[in-house]
Each structure stands twice: as structure tokens, then as C-alpha cells.
Amino acid sequence: MCGFIGILRNDNVQAIDLDRWNEALQSIHHRGPDDTGNYRDERVEFGFKRLSIIDLEHGEQPLSYQERYHIIFNGEIYNYVELREQLIEQGVTFQTMSDTEVIVALYAHKGKDCVQDLRGMFAFAIWDIVEETLFAARDTFGIKPFYYYETKDRLIFSSEQKSIKLLTGQHELHQENIQHYLTYQYVPEPRCLSKDIFKLLPGQYLEKKPNQKAIITCFNKKSFLPEEKQFSEFTKETRQVLEDSVAKHMRSDVPVGAFLSSGIDSTTIVALAKQHNPALKTFTVGFETEGYSEIDIAKDTAEKLGVENIHKVITPQEFVTELEKIIWHMDDPVADPAAVPLYFVAKEASKHVKVVLSGEGADELFGGYTIYREPLSLKWINRLPKSIQVLMNKSAKLLPQGIKGKSYILRGTTPMEDRYIGNAFIFSEAEKKMLLKNYQRNQPFTEITKSMYEDAKLYTDSSKMQYIDLNTWLPGDILVKADRMTMAHSLELRVPFLDKDVFNLAKQIPDHMKIANGTTKYVLREAVKGLVPDSVQYRRKLGFPVPIRHWLRNELYDWARDLLKYSPAADQIFNREELLLLLEDHAIEKVDNSRKLWTILSFMIWYSLYEQADTTQSLKLVKEKTLAYKTVYTNAPAYSE
CATH class of the missing domain: 3.60.20.10 (Aminohydrolase, N-terminal nucleophile (Ntn) domain)
Structure with missing residues (x-):
């Protein structure tokens, strides 16, 4: 890279x-x-x-x-x-x-x-x-x-x-x-x-x-063009195209390793890569907080596959210490908490190899997100007369926040174009209007996906969601953090699922073969049966989870409060009182605002690095951060004529 x-x-x-x-x-x-x-x-x-x-x-x-x-x-x-x-x-x-x-x-x-x-x-x-x-x-x-x-x-x-x-x-x-x-x-x-x-x-x-x-x-x-073929034919072709992709992705004149989490995606890559390099090194990170570590599962998987696993536990102190540097590397903020463990696992891997394989893209290509099953559960609502749906929607909006069933009814009675914009949906238009000092009503979130839904108008609802993710979430979040967090440590990341030959096959798989038997990525799971351990084949992955919900109520509460109180962005862009209310409601466990808070906090840190009222001062700050952070790397020769 x-x-x-x-x-x-x-x-x-x-x-x-x-x-x-x-x-x-x-x-x-x-x-x-x-x-x-x-x-x-x-x-x-x-x-x-x-x-x-x-x-x-x-x-x-x-x-x-x-x-x-x-x-x-x-x-x-x-x-x-x-x-x-x-x-x-x-x-x-x-x-x-x-x-x-x-x-x-x-x-x-x-x-x-x-x-x-x-x-x-x-x-x-x-x-x-x-x-x-x-x-x-x-x-x-x-x-x-x-x-x-x-x-x-x-x-x-x-x-x-x-x-x-x-x-x-x-x-x-x-x-x-x-x-x-x-x-x-x-x-x-x-x-x-x-x-x-x-x-x-x-x-x-x-x-x-x-x-x-x-x-x-x-x-x-990119487009999805489902074909009706035998299920066994799809599983056979999926196995073959993945074997070929991983073989091609192993081409290198330097050592290649792989990230390993608890799910089937990274495990598939590791199992296939091991066929080309029996001495393959794998890398995993986790947290001390209970329920937020994949290390034990990854160690077990590595042992069953016969590969080495190198792992690290991340402390809250390390998390905060490196956060400013992480956001500096991002360029624009990406408020996906998974970027942080990715940064640390890349740091660990860079001590041993120069290239790593990873499982990004499998969910978007093979239908791996649980949300893709939502249209199945909402079918009965969609069959109701529109007048009944409108009445249900209005009634659900009157229910207090947190009441069981409210979200389900709202989703079922809201057109997909108005509710699904990709794997993350943080703040609604009403919430942004309260948060921002200069809210612009003529720029709703639907402006981003409008043309995509037009392209996908003939798709099934599940395929529409997949198409939206492929064009928003994947390049905007998944691949940004993958590139920046590995490049921060001069490590090349390769993603064998995101291969044009793999996609040309995946786009043919119909919905009923992707979200079948109560699971997701069904074709992929069956295609690698016998290759990956049975304990992994149908396990729901965690994907390097981060305990920010817990930390923002405990270890990181004071840090977050001070950032919201004293960041210049809180005065210039946001309504500070609304921000502090988000934190307090979260701290007393009134509601889980962790993702909302993380989106705001990430922006605050980014703003302090890149955006100040005076352009000269802003550039000076960026240069100072550049000088500070590049000292960890080998000095490079300057250009001269």
C-alpha cells in the first residue's frame, strides 16, 4: 500500500x-x-x-x-x-x-x-x-x-x-x-x-x-441480478471463487498475515489462506469488559485451524490516549467505534507482517446483516391497507420512547426510502434540528440515497437494503476505517471478498438463498462447511465490539462531559445543553445514547484538529499534529530538484 x-x-x-x-x-x-x-x-x-x-x-x-x-x-x-x-x-x-x-x-x-x-x-x-x-x-x-x-x-x-x-x-x-x-x-x-x-x-x-x-x-x-440456479451449484461456485480470490490475494514478496475475529468471514479467509501458508499468523484484540472480547473464541478457532494467534487486550486508558491520533488519521471523522480496535489490531500485526487479509465485504455481498431479514418480519404490516398503516404510524409516534413494539410498528409503516439509509442511522431530522444551531431543512438524509433507491426500484426490499449498504456504508465507513487504521501503521490490508469475480457470483444469489433457515449469508455458510470449524459456521459475529456504552457511564464519563462542555464546536455548531442532556440521560441509564454520543465526541475531536475560526491557526494546528504524529515513523527524504 x-x-x-x-x-x-x-x-x-x-x-x-x-x-x-x-x-x-x-x-x-x-x-x-x-x-x-x-x-x-x-x-x-x-x-x-x-x-x-x-x-x-x-x-x-x-x-x-x-x-x-x-x-x-x-x-x-x-x-x-x-x-x-x-x-x-x-x-x-x-x-x-x-x-x-x-x-x-x-x-x-x-x-x-x-x-x-x-x-x-x-x-x-x-x-x-x-x-x-x-x-x-x-x-x-x-x-x-x-x-x-x-x-x-x-x-x-x-x-x-x-x-x-x-x-x-x-x-x-x-x-x-x-x-x-x-x-x-x-x-x-x-x-x-x-x-x-x-x-x-x-x-x-x-x-x-x-x-x-x-x-x-x-x-x-454495481447491480444485483439474481438467477435461479440450484442451491448446490451456488455453494460449489462460491467455494471455488473464494479459493481463487484468496490465492490471488496471497501474492506478495513480503509476509502475509490475517485478522481473526469470532465470525465466519475472517475465519473463512484464514482457513483458505492457511492452505497457501501453513505458518500463517493471525491477529485479534479485545477489551477487559465482560462480553466485549473475541480473544478466547479467536484463540480456539486458531487452534482448530492450526494457525498461530497473536492477541492484545485494550484498556480504556489506551483507548483515550490514542483516540486523537486515530481521528487524525481518518481525515474526516468516522464515528464507528470499531475503528479503535482495528487501529490496535493493525498496530499489533505490523510488528510481525507487512500485509494482512481481512473479511470486509462479505456481509454486503452475501447478505450478512440481520437487518436484511427485517422485510420478512414486516410482511403482515405491508399487506394492510395504506389507511390502516397511516393510523398505526400516527398512534405509534404517540407512544413513549422505549415502549416495546413502538420501533417495530414505525419501521413497518414507514416507506423503506424514508427509514433505511444503511447500517447506521444515528440522528433523525427532528433530533438534528434540536442539536444544530444552523439546521438546514432542505438537506434531509434522504437526499443521499434518493438516486440509489431509483436504481434499485425493481429489487426486493432485502436487496434494496443490500444495494444501499454497498453504495453508502461499505465505502463510507467499512473501507475508510480499514484503509486508514492499517495505513496508520504502514500495514497493507487486503479484502478477498471484495473481488470483482466474487461479486459477479454473489450478485446472482437470490434473497431466499441468502436469508434462509433463520440465518444470513446462507450460501456462504454452506459453501465453507467443513472448511471452518463447526463452532464458527453459524455463530453470530461480534466484529471487534467496543464497550463505549459501559465506558461512557463509567470510565469515560468525565472525559466525555469535559469535551462536550469545553470544545469550541459545542459553542459554534451545536446547542451545548442538548449535548449534555444526551450524556446525562445515558449516564443514568434512561436511554442508550452511546452511538449518538460517540458521533458527537468524534466530531469534537476532529474539529479541534482541523477546523478553527481562523484559517491560518487551523493550518498551524494541522501542521503541528502532522509533525507530532509523524515522529513515530522513519524519517523520509525530502524532494529536491
Whole structure:
């Protein structure tokens, strides 16, 4: 895994000052501490931080090809060996054994259609000197990030938002996106909390010539196309495609390990990976609080699979001590508590390996979330006349909070488009109106998913939910924390479930084979029967759970209260009294506000790092944090002409 920054300038626009350039490049040093590279001509500036995984001796970047093309690339192409052989048969010669050269050679021969052949995770940019064209692309699932900022003078892009901020000083806060953050617990792509900085969406590419506006095109729009095949055929094909994906994901010139939790996803990956590396190391973390540790289960699973398990217990003190650094690495806040144990398990893994496999994506592809079974339980309500449903909805709203059945009736009598926006739903519009000083009623959360529901209008209700998660929760939460928390420790994370061949099969599986026999991911579970221990096959996973509900009533209560009382965001953005009421209601166990509080607290910490009233002070603070945090990494050489 690596990190890059790049600039394409228009006519008569000066290059970025070298000191500022080096500072921006150094801010992503954690993404690639092994090597630093730069390329600069009269139009472009490319900077690169390399984490050496493939072709350790000759894989330096930026890489030049035929003296015409220059590429910077973050990710891994798992079918690069096969693509390389195909290109050699067509007369192409290569100077390295790297997948980077395969991408640029493929682009030289096929142009923008090259992205259709790539099987892997990627964000890259190619500069064509002859055509004076910049071509950039992001992988189908959004595993790798690509931020960009465009003005009348230049296009600036990077693997992390902090580099762009250091180069531009742009820090105006986007009020509308604060509202969306409060509902989703992350800022839905392509938006960011800072105005004028955006992300390429998964499956998009960007083309830009100097003095022309960038053109963005979708090259892969994911869809579910169920087919009626025999159940046994689906399980057989699922096993085969996963075996192939894990084999491809094991390609590396450095040691590969794997994360191991209590569920079937990570266990499947570990069991398949062990076939290629019997000495595979696995990594697990947990907490001291009862019910919030998967260590014992993971140790048992590892023993049954015959692999080593390395584990660590996280204390509340460590949790708080590292939290500011964790949010610094996130760029924009992602208020998923699971990011914290992921940070610690990555830290532990980085002491032993340079690459880890993980089980992200299985739930979104194979129908793994329990919520996907909800339409089955709501069927009887949906059959009632609309007039009865409206009456039930109004009556349920009058019931006190916490009354059993209220939530169920409200869900059943509310159209899916108005209630389901992905795996997390933190604050409603009414709650945000109370919390925010500048609430904007014309930006409801449904604005984000409206076009997605239009795309999925012919899907079943369960598949609609799956489609929404695939386009919101997966790239906005799951993959952001996976990338940032591993890259914080210069560790490459690979996700074999999020493979285009795996998806091409998973999208064919009908609902009744995904949510069957009272469970989820039924095809997947049956496909790996005999591969994973029986004790894991139908266990409900915890997914590195975090005891914030308990801690915010005990160990972290004072810390949270002080943050809500004294954070500048509490005065400038929120109504402080409402925030403190959330905490007090939670502390006396009137209601579980832990996820709401964590969303607010994460924002508070982020705000103190990145957003101050004075832009100069804000930049100064970011630079100070950059200097403070990068000292834990190896010093890297600066760019010089």
C-alpha cells in the first residue's frame, strides 16, 4: 500500500513551493515509509510514498513508461501476472516485475478501457505527456481512496485529504455535510466536511487536460441480478471463487498475515489462506469488559485451524490516549467505534507482517446483516391497507420512547426510502434540528440515497437494503476505517471478498438463498462447511465490539462531559445543553445514547484538529499534529530538484 499527491497546472500557473510540497508529502509518510519519489515537469507534480510489497527492488514510483507516461498508483492488482503475460504475447516489453508497470502498459495499449481488466484495489493517476491528459481511476468498491480539489488554476489530488489541505489552506466547513454526518456517522461520498474537496466515487475515472474542467465517468455500476440456479451449484461456485480470490490475494514478496475475529468471514479467509501458508499468523484484540472480547473464541478457532494467534487486550486508558491520533488519521471523522480496535489490531500485526487479509465485504455481498431479514418480519404490516398503516404510524409516534413494539410498528409503516439509509442511522431530522444551531431543512438524509433507491426500484426490499449498504456504508465507513487504521501503521490490508469475480457470483444469489433457515449469508455458510470449524459456521459475529456504552457511564464519563462542555464546536455548531442532556440521560441509564454520543465526541475531536475560526491557526494546528504524529515513523527524504 502506498500514498500519493499530484497536481495538474493550467497555463502560466507556478509550481507549488518545495517546502510546502515536502510538508504535504510528509503528512502521508505513514502510507509508505520505505521510499519517497517525485516527478515534476512544466504541467504536473507527482509525489509518492511507497510501502514495498511487490518487486521490492524495482517497483519505485512515480514510474515512467516509454518516456511518455508517468504513473502513481496505490493498491494491488491481483491478476497482474496474467495481464503481464497477455501483454508480452502482444509484443510488450517490461522493465520491472511490478503491477504498476502492468497498469500503465495496459493504459498505453487500451486507453481508459484498461480499468475493465483490472482485478484488485486501486487508485492511480497517469500523465500522458504527448496528449497532455491526466487519467485517474478508483476501484469498483472504493477500497482505495482518491481525494481531489479543482480550481480555475489547477487540479490537486491525493490519497488523503490532509495533504490537499496543507497545499491549499482550504478549510471552510460544509454545513450541509455536518448534517449528513450526524445521521450516517460518516460523510457520505463523494462529499467531505471541507468545502470543495471531493472523492472519486467507487468505479469512477477522471480525465483532465490543462485549461479544461475535469470530466468524471462511471466505468462500473454495481447491480444485483439474481438467477435461479440450484442451491448446490451456488455453494460449489462460491467455494471455488473464494479459493481463487484468496490465492490471488496471497501474492506478495513480503509476509502475509490475517485478522481473526469470532465470525465466519475472517475465519473463512484464514482457513483458505492457511492452505497457501501453513505458518500463517493471525491477529485479534479485545477489551477487559465482560462480553466485549473475541480473544478466547479467536484463540480456539486458531487452534482448530492450526494457525498461530497473536492477541492484545485494550484498556480504556489506551483507548483515550490514542483516540486523537486515530481521528487524525481518518481525515474526516468516522464515528464507528470499531475503528479503535482495528487501529490496535493493525498496530499489533505490523510488528510481525507487512500485509494482512481481512473479511470486509462479505456481509454486503452475501447478505450478512440481520437487518436484511427485517422485510420478512414486516410482511403482515405491508399487506394492510395504506389507511390502516397511516393510523398505526400516527398512534405509534404517540407512544413513549422505549415502549416495546413502538420501533417495530414505525419501521413497518414507514416507506423503506424514508427509514433505511444503511447500517447506521444515528440522528433523525427532528433530533438534528434540536442539536444544530444552523439546521438546514432542505438537506434531509434522504437526499443521499434518493438516486440509489431509483436504481434499485425493481429489487426486493432485502436487496434494496443490500444495494444501499454497498453504495453508502461499505465505502463510507467499512473501507475508510480499514484503509486508514492499517495505513496508520504502514500495514497493507487486503479484502478477498471484495473481488470483482466474487461479486459477479454473489450478485446472482437470490434473497431466499441468502436469508434462509433463520440465518444470513446462507450460501456462504454452506459453501465453507467443513472448511471452518463447526463452532464458527453459524455463530453470530461480534466484529471487534467496543464497550463505549459501559465506558461512557463509567470510565469515560468525565472525559466525555469535559469535551462536550469545553470544545469550541459545542459553542459554534451545536446547542451545548442538548449535548449534555444526551450524556446525562445515558449516564443514568434512561436511554442508550452511546452511538449518538460517540458521533458527537468524534466530531469534537476532529474539529479541534482541523477546523478553527481562523484559517491560518487551523493550518498551524494541522501542521503541528502532522509533525507530532509523524515522529513515530522513519524519517523520509525530502524532494529536491
